[in-house]
Amino acid sequence: MAIEQAIDHFLSSTCEWLRGTGPESDIVMSSRTRLARNMTGYLFSGRMDVAAQQQMIEDVAKAVASVPFLKNAYFFNYKSLKDLDRQFLLERHLISREHATEKGEKALVVTQNEVVSIMVLEEDHLRIQVFQSGLNLVEAWRLIDKIDSALESKLLYAFDPSLGYLTACPTNLGTGFRSSCMLHLVGLMMTKQVDKVLQALSKLNFAARGFFGEGTQASGNFFQFSNQLTLGQSEVDIVDGLERVMKQIIEHEKEARNYLLEKRRAKLEDQIWRAVGTLKSARLMSSAEASGLLSLMRLGIDLGMIKNLSKTNLNALFLFTQPAHLQKLSASMLKAVERDQKRAELLRTRLKDVEVA
Amino acid sequence: MAIEQAIDHFLSSTCEWLRGTGPESDIVMSSRTRLARNMTGYLFSGRMDVAAQQQMIEDVAKAVASVPFLKNAYFFNYKSLKDLDRQFLLERHLISREHATEKGEKALVVTQNEVVSIMVLEEDHLRIQVFQSGLNLVEAWRLIDKIDSALESKLLYAFDPSLGYLTACPTNLGTGFRSSCMLHLVGLMMTKQVDKVLQALSKLNFAARGFFGEGTQASGNFFQFSNQLTLGQSEVDIVDGLERVMKQIIEHEKEARNYLLEKRRAKLEDQIWRAVGTLKSARLMSSAEASGLLSLMRLGIDLGMIKNLSKTNLNALFLFTQPAHLQKLSASMLKAVERDQKRAELLRTRLKDVEVA
Numbered sequence: 277m278a279i280e281q282a283i284d285h286f287l288s289s290t291c292e293w294l295r296g297t298g299p300e301s302d303i304v305m306s307s308r309t310r311l312a313r314n315m316t317g318y319l320f321s322g323r324m325d326v327a328a329q330q331q332m333i334e335d336v337a338k339a340v341a342s343v344p345f346l347k348n349a350y351f352f353n354y355k356s357l358k359d360l361d362r363q364f365l366l367e368r369h370l371i372s373r374e375h376a377t378e379k380g381e382k383a384l385v386v387t388q389n390e391v392v393s394i395m396v397l398e399e400d401h402l403r404i405q406v407f408q409s410g411l412n413l414v415e416a417w418r419l420i421d422k423i424d425s426a427l428e429s430k431l432l433y434a435f436d437p438s439l440g441y442l443t444a445c446p447t448n449l450g451t452g453f454r455s456s457c458m459l460h461l462v463g464l465m466m467t468k469q470v471d472k473v474l475q476a477l478s479k480l481n482f483a484a485r486g487f488f489g490e491g492t493q494a495s496g497n498f499f500q501f502s503n504q505l506t507l508g509q510s511e512v513d514i515v516d517g518l519e520r521v522m523k524q525i526i527e528h529e530k531e532a533r534n535y536l537l538e539k540r541r542a543k544l545e546d547q548i549w550r551a552v553g554t555l556k557s558a559r560l561m562s563s564a565e566a567s568g569l570l571s572l573m574r575l576g577i578d579l580g581m582i583k584n585l586s587k588t589n590l591n592a593l594f595l596f597t598q599p600a601h602l603q604k605l606s607a608s609m610l611k612a613v614e615r616d617q618k619r620a621e622l623l624r625t626r627l628k629d630v631e632v633a
Numbered sequence: 634m635a636i637e638q639a640i641d642h643f644l645s646s647t648c649e650w651l652r653g654t655g656p657e658s659d660i661v662m663s664s665r666t667r668l669a670r671n672m673t674g675y676l677f678s679g680r681m682d683v684a685a686q687q688q689m690i691e692d693v694a695k696a697v698a699s700v701p702f703l704k705n706a707y708f709f710n711y712k713s714l715k716d717l718d719r720q721f722l723l724e725r726h727l728i729s730r731e732h733a734t735e736k737g738e739k740a741l742v743v744t745q746n747e748v749v750s751i752m753v754l755e756e757d758h759l760r761i762q763v764f765q766s767g768l769n770l771v772e773a774w775r776l777i778d779k780i781d782s783a784l785e786s787k788l789l790y791a792f793d794p795s796l797g798y799l800t801a802c803p804t805n806l807g808t809g810f811r812s813s814c815m816l817h818l819v820g821l822m823m824t825k826q827v828d829k830v831l832q833a834l835s836k837l838n839f840a841a842r843g844f845f846g847e848g849t850q851a852s853g854n855f856f857q858f859s860n861q862l863t864l865g866q867s868e869v870d871i872v873d874g875l876e877r878v879m880k881q882i883i884e885h886e887k888e889a890r891n892y893l894l895e896k897r898r899a900k901l902e903d904q905i906w907r908a909v910g911t912l913k914s915a916r917l918m919s920s921a922e923a924s925g926l927l928s929l930m931r932l933g934i935d936l937g938m939i940k941n942l943s944k945t946n947l948n949a950l951f952l953f954t955q956p957a958h959l960q961k962l963s964a965s966m967l968k969a970v971e972r973d974q975k976r977a978e979l980l981r982t983r984l985k986d987v988e989v990a
Contacts, residue, residue, distance in 0.1 A: 542974065553914025557989040559903035616875035617899065624989070632914040632981070 282350040283299035283361060287604055289370050291390045291407070294595055296587035298410020300558055301524050302578045305458040305498060305591070307408045309515075312400040312422050312443045314434045320444045321397045329381035329397055331450065336396050339430035340385050345423060346392065354382040360609070363600035371395055372403070379413030385490040393424060398442045400452070402427070411522060412513045413455050421511070430505040453511045456502035457522050458487070462575045465497045465534030468546075473528060474499075478565045481505045482521055487567070487594070501525070537579070549632060556627050560613070561620040584629040591627060637745075639707040639980050640718060642959055648747045648764070649724050650815065651952055653944035655767020660881065660886050662766045662815040662855060664765045665775040666872075667759040668781050669800045669809035671791040677801045678754045686738035686754055693753050696787035697742050702780060703749065710737040717966070720957035727763030727784070728752055729760070749780060752825045755800045757809070759784070768879060770812050778868070813859035815844070815958045819932045820889030822854045823901075830857075830885060838862045839878055844924070857914070858882070869928045894936070906932040906970055906989060913984050917970070918977040941986045950983060
């Protein structure tokens with residue numbers, strides 16, 4: 277299938293990580309697992325020549341075609357991918373910033389439902405990702421393990437009996453496994469407790485990142501958490517450890533929301549309805565402002581205040597107000613001020629049925 | 634008529650100075666003239682004993698009853714006026730802060746249409762005020778002169794052939810006349826030119842005050858201008874001088890609005906629609922915030938952007954969102970936070986037909 281058609285399909289659907297379903301989906305947006313894999317007989321990605329890169333992409337394409345779960349997946353060769361399309365895939369979390377921007381031959385495998393993405397020739401030869409909505413690390417682990425085993429039967433993974441899977445960066449050595457959860461901590465932000473929580477997590481070696489991954493600021497009060505220290509731990513230990521800590525944060529967030537409802541209800545309702553009023557009326561809006569206001573609106577949906585808008589559709593707005601998404605929707609390149617106009621227009625249109633009570 | 638009925642009548646009507654009609658009413662809210670008068674045979678207000686004050690109120694009541702134009706006017710004796718009612722009259726510009734708060738016998742005459750108010754026993758025995766909508770100083774002068782002449786035929790004014798009318802403060806000596814205009818300078822505020830204009834006016838001895846007169850801050854981008862130096866000038870000279878300067882400011886304000894429309898239209902529309910969105914959705918709103926947002930909305934009406942709301946009804950909101958008005962509307966005393974809630978509720982209700990285009 278042509279890349280254009282694939283992107284059109286994505287443009288009219290919602291990513292798995294934004295569907296807003298699954299356990300604890302009021303607070304947990306999504307769960308993600310990732311595996312780093314490399315092949316024997318090749319140098320690491322950064323050191324390969326073009327011919328070897330092209331050969332590897334062919335090998336992977338063949339292997340992918342034989343995995344039943346990946347049968348209808350899209351296969352993007354980066355040669356034919358425009359910058360805007362790369363940014364689009366980056367905004368959807370299907371690729372990393374490094375994969376989007378660095379030179380060289382690269383490819384991407386994505387299932388139509390966007391649950392699985394496999395970056396070919398990232399820092400490692402393969403970076404396999406699986407997304408689930410809500411707090412669902414176990415399922416994300418079960419699925420990635422299945423895909424990994426299927427690929428391993430077709431590809432020669434670089435594996436050392438004592439070190440485990442070999443990776444470009446030693447921090448990934450062993451299982452090559454990482455897991456993360458994205459949480460909407462609007463209550464902890466509003467009660468100014470989020471820094472305390474982040475500090476405590478950092479002591480426990482859990483890293484916090486923004487909505488768009490490594491090196492990005494928290495946006496829309498979303499924080500992505502992952503365990504930093506994984507050496508010597510099995511995948512199941514890692515998943516269990518992260519899930520246990522996430523459940524503690526969820527409790528803190530619930531307490532913060534209850535506190536706001538009980539002690540500062542008038543102010544809270546004012547903030548939420550003002551956010552709705554601004555989103556429904558502004559003519560110019562930056563992406564950062566949109567995220568902040570949509571975060572308040574998401575809380576309004578969680579609290580049952582806002583009707584006529586599903587959480588899935590609200591979640592989608594976090595994504596569709598991003599620069600590349602706006603430009604793909606308009607089918608044209610837009611300057612920053614034009615994007616601010618288009619973003620405000622999109623929000624007014626998509627929120628027109630939401631009534632201010 | 635009982636005071637309660639009079640206040641109920643005011644509560645359901647719009648003051649003359651807020652009607653939003655008359656010449657240049659896009660920029661000029663209202664014109665006002667004032668005369669200070671004292672009676673012979675009495676000490677000045679501050680030095681009179683209670684018996685003399687009561688006698689004077691009786692004299693004035695009799696004189697007022699004989700003036701045809703004032704026949705159906707309300708006559709308030711301050712003895713029966715509660716603090717909240719005084720604050721209510723102050724917000725409507727019918728009395729001065731001094732008259733509202735200082736101890737002693739006092740009275741007030743107000744015509745039902747609120748065009749004329751006469752404070753009895755303010756700093757001077759009589760302070761006669763006439764309001765007109767828009768830039769209409771000549772009519773405000775014509776009318777106050779007629780009322781003054783009618784009263785003079787019944788009351789013994791303190792007049793010295795060489796000094797003119799005697800007044801408690803020497804700055805009012807002579808004609809006892811002052812005139813002022815209230816201008817909505819939202820364009821000059823948004824283009825940050827208002828300070829320059831105020832400085833130039835101050836050099837020409839024109840004073841600028843806020844929406845609620847002497848000693849108040851500019852609110853909702855309204856400025857009240859009056860000539861400071863009037864000694865040796867006739868009333869007609871004073872009115873002409875003020876009107877000439879007002880016309881210059883009006884030109885500057887029009888230029889500022891044109892500049893905004895031509896050079897910053899997207900930003901201007903964004904600011905105006907956001908103001909509407911916030912006014913239609915907030916749950917808590919301070920009086921200062923309401924004034925600022927209503928000011929933007931007034932500009933939106935002037936520019937033809939906002940439909941389904943007359944300028945008269947918009948203008949009325951500047952007044953009805955004030956503390957005493959809110960409390961009279963609710964028929965109860967309200968704490969600050971309750972007022973912020975009531976104010977937001979009133980705005981949502983009164984603006985519900987305004988659609989965000």
